[in-house]
Amino acid sequence: KHLKEADASSGTAIIVSNLFPIDRYYDASQKVLNAFEVSFEKRRLDDAYVYGMRYSTFCVNEITKHDYYKSTKFNQKRAVMNKQVTEVINKLEIVAGLMDAEEIIRETERKARLKRQKEEEMRRRQEKLEELQQRVNRQKHSAVVPNPTTNAENVQDSALAKLQRLNGPVEPPAISSSRVPSQSVSEKKDAEFEDSQQDPDGLIASSDDMPPPLLPPQADDEPEHSAPPSYQDIVNYFGPSNIQSTPIEESDVLSKPQNKKVTSKPKLSIRQYTAKAERERLRLQQERKILVSPLRTYQGRVRGSTNGCTVISATIASKHLETHGGVTDAHVCNVIDKECIPLLRSIRSKLGLHGDSLIIPSDVHDHMVDHNLLFQHKFVGAVGGNIVDNEHLGELYTLLAGTPGKTAHFKAGATFFFREHVVSILKFPTSPTEAVYDLVDSLPTCNGRGSRTRCMSLDALKVQMEWYTSHKFSESNCTYIEKNKWNDSMADFDPRVFQAFVW
Numbered sequence: 158k159h160l161k162e163a164d165a166s167s168g169t170a171i172i173v174s175n176l177f178p179i180d181r182y183y184d185a186s187q188k189v190l191n192a193f194e195v196s197f198e199k200r201r202l203d204d205a206y207v208y209g210m211r212y213s214t215f216c217v218n219e220i221t222k223h224d225y226y227k228s229t230k231f232n233q234k235r236a237v238m239n240k241q242v243t244e245v246i247n248k249l250e251i252v253a254g255l256m257d258a259e260e261i262i263r264e265t266e267r268k269a270r271l272k273r274q275k276e277e278e279m280r281r282r283q284e285k286l287e288e289l290q291q292r293v294n295r296q297k298h299s300a301v302v303p304n305p306t307t308n309a310e311n312v313q314d315s316a317l318a319k320l321q322r323l324n325g326p327v328e329p330p331a332i333s334s335s336r337v338p339s340q341s342v343s344e345k346k347d348a349e350f351e352d353s354q355q356d357p358d359g360l361i362a363s364s365d366d367m368p369p370p371l372l373p374p375q376a377d378d379e380p381e382h383s384a385p386p387s388y389q390d391i392v393n394y395f396g397p398s399n400i401q402s403t404p405i406e407e408s409d410v411l412s413k414p415q416n417k418k419v420t421s422k423p424k425l426s427i428r429q430y431t432a433k434a435e436r437e438r439l440r441l442q443q444e445r446k447i448l449v450s451p452l453r454t455y456q457g458r459v460r461g462s463t464n465g466c467t468v469i470s471a472t473i474a475s476k477h478l479e480t481h482g483g484v485t486d487a488h489v490c491n492v493i494d495k496e497c498i499p500l501l502r503s504i505r506s507k508l509g510l511h512g513d514s515l516i517i518p519s520d521v522h523d524h525m526v527d528h529n530l531l532f533q534h535k536f537v538g539a540v541g542g543n544i545v546d547n548e549h550l551g552e553l554y555t556l557l558a559g560t561p562g563k564t565a566h567f568k569a570g571a572t573f574f575f576r577e578h579v580v581s582i583l584k585f586p587t588s589p590t591e592a593v594y595d596l597v598d599s600l601p602t603c604n605g606r607g608s609r610t611r612c613m614s615l616d617a618l619k620v621q622m623e624w625y626t627s628h629k630f631s632e633s634n635c636t637y638i639e640k641n642k643w644n645d646s647m648a649d650f651d652p653r654v655f656q657a658f659v660w
Contacts, residue, residue: 172637172650172651172652173219173220173222173223173650174576174577174649174654175223175224175225175514175515175517175577176467176515176517176518176574176577176579176656177517177649178225178517178519179220179223179225179226179228179231180234181649182215182219182220182223182649183220183231183234183238185649185650186212186215186216186220186238189208189211189212189215190208190212190241190245192204192208193205193208193209193212193245193248196208197209197248197252200255202252202255202256202259203256205248205249205252206249206252206253206256209245209246209248209249209252210249212242212245213242213245213246213249216238216239216241216242217242220238224464224510224511224514224515224516225508225510225514225517227511228508228509228510229509230508230509426639427545427627427630427635427638427639428635430545430623430627431627431628431630433623434620434623434624434627434628435624435628437620437623437624438620438621438623438624441617441620441621445613446612446613446614446617447610447611447612447613447617447620447621448610448611448613449603449608449609449610449611450486450603450608450609450610450611451603451604451606451607451608451609452486452489452490452493452599452603452606452607452608452609453486453490453606454490454493454494454606454607455493455599455600455601455605455606455607456469456493456497456599456600456607457601458493458494458601459493459494459495459498461498461501461502462493462494462497462498462501463513464513464514464515464516465493465497465498465501465599466515466578466579466580466599466600467515467516467517467518467521467572467574467579468497468500468501468504468516468521469492469493469497469579469581469599470572470573470579470580470581470597470599471518471521471522471525471530471531471572471579471581472492472496472497472500472525472530473488473489473492473570473581473583473597474531474570474571474572474581474583474660475525475530475531475570475660476488476492477568477570477581477583478535478568478569478570478660483568483583483585484583486609489597489607489609493599493607500524500525500530501516503524504516504520504521504524507524508520515577518572518574518579518656518658522658531660532660535660536658536659536660537556537569537659537660538556538658538659539656539657539658539659540552540553540556540656540657540659541648541654541655541656541657542643542645542648542654542655543643543651543653543654543655544575544626544653544654544655545626545627545638545653546643549655550619550622550655553571553573553657553659554615554618554619556569556571556659557569557571557582557584557594557615557618557659558584558592558615561590562589565586565589565590565592566586566588566589566590567586568583568584568585568586569583569584569659569660570582570583570584570659570660571583571657571658571659571660572657572658573655573656573657574655574656574657575626575629575654575655575656576626576629576630576652578598578600578629580596580597580598580599580625581595581596581597582594582595582596582597582618582657583595583597591614592615593611593612593613593614594611594612594614594615594617594618595609595610595611595612596608596609596610596612596618596621596622596625597609597610598610626655630652631652634652637651637652638652638653
């Protein structure tokens with residue numbers, strides 16, 4: 158139970174994307190299977206249970222969601238996995254039985270340990286009671302009976318000493334008046350007369366009433382309180398150190414600027430990132446730097462275009478590059494409702510996919526290059542990585558913007574793959590150094606229709622992309638992102654992963 162709860166709350170749920178080849182998921186699951194086999198053989202039951210459950214859950218619930226799972230191309234891998242998952246489930250039953258037996262042993266040992274601890278505590282309490290009783294008895298036997306003939310003053314001194322020991326440090330007992338030699342009346346008068354002659358006005362106080370001597374006055378330039386210890390004093394206090402302290406003159410402090418510690422800007426959480434993107438996009442919309450307009454159609458409206466975004470986006474990018482002046486809304490609608498359908502049918506048939514399967518981008522690109530719908534010599538590059546990392550996404554903007562003086566004034570088109578959907582990014586140069594960018598989305602996200610969002614600058618496109626991508630994260634995606642740092646080796650399973658191809 159504890160292992161299930163810990164694994165469920167770890168934020169490591171596997172996410173299968175149709176935009177990545179299913180081969181990668183087969184390879185990743187094989188590594189989990191190998192880890193399970195090693196743990197099972199070495200009787201590391203907890204590890205074996207976690208690995209086995211993850212492998213079985215992935216094979217039964219997750220990889221089957223991939224549109225290529227039932228493709229005839231992967232019949233052999235599918236059969237092998239089904240056989241392996243059956244064997245793993247059988248071994249998991251053995252692991253569960255061993256874990257139950259271990260749990261019974263642990264519970265028995267725990268109860269025995271608690272019983273021993275309780276007995277030990279009772280024994281110690283009994284020993285303390287016996288020790289206390291013995292001390293009381295010793296005090297009774299060693300008590301001194303007062304002697305009636307003892308001098309009353311000695312009894313008083315003894316009682317006073319005991320009180321002083323109870324209340325604080327022992328001070329010398331006061332000398333009893335009976336032990337001080339008494340002065341005669343005449344001697345006492347002579348002494349008083351002599352004192353009056355030395356101090357006729359009574360200005361000199363007796364030594365009995367004299368207060369303790371005052372500390373010498375402080376100089377005017379000394380602070381009222383002692384200064385705090387220097388840094389070197391603190392270092393020396395905690396022991397020897399290799400740090401050498403150099404005295405700093407007051408003039409140096411006043412004349413030389415002090416280097417202030419530069420604090421890095423705190424990183425935003427994914428929810429703060431989403432809220433910030435929302436605010437920035439709204440501001441640019443109000444400034445007319447981001448303009449959203451609906452299309453007349455959307456993918457899925459016409460039968461045969463459902464889940465055709467990989468073909469639609471690539472065809473729109475190709476049409477944009479080959480059309481004088483760039484692609485129009487009429488061109489986009491024609492691609493969505495007509496041109497994409499025979500391409501989708503042909504590619505799905507070639508790959509053995511069912512009618513509405515989402516096609517992996519690389520398969521689409523290969524087919525379009527082979528049929529001269531995309532041209533390899535116009536391909537600029539591919540980028541990918543963490544969508545919330547400005548460095549990763551910045552590579553896409555660099556490819557779109559082009560090289561100043563060389564390709565910055567050329568049109569450009571890109572297909573952008575993120576969270577099970579693909580959109581087109583189209584660049585329209587307006588001068589040798591400036592351009593506007595359109596984000597074309599074939600899903601019915603704008604009043605039930607597809608949309609075309611115009612960004613009046615590259616900075617506006619960056620804000621639009623931050624808004625578009627961050628609003629695709631579900632609550633479970635946000636939880637995963639908060640609990641897991643980006644890892645390149647786990648990119649295929651991470652909700653932040655994106656890919657883009659630029660022509």
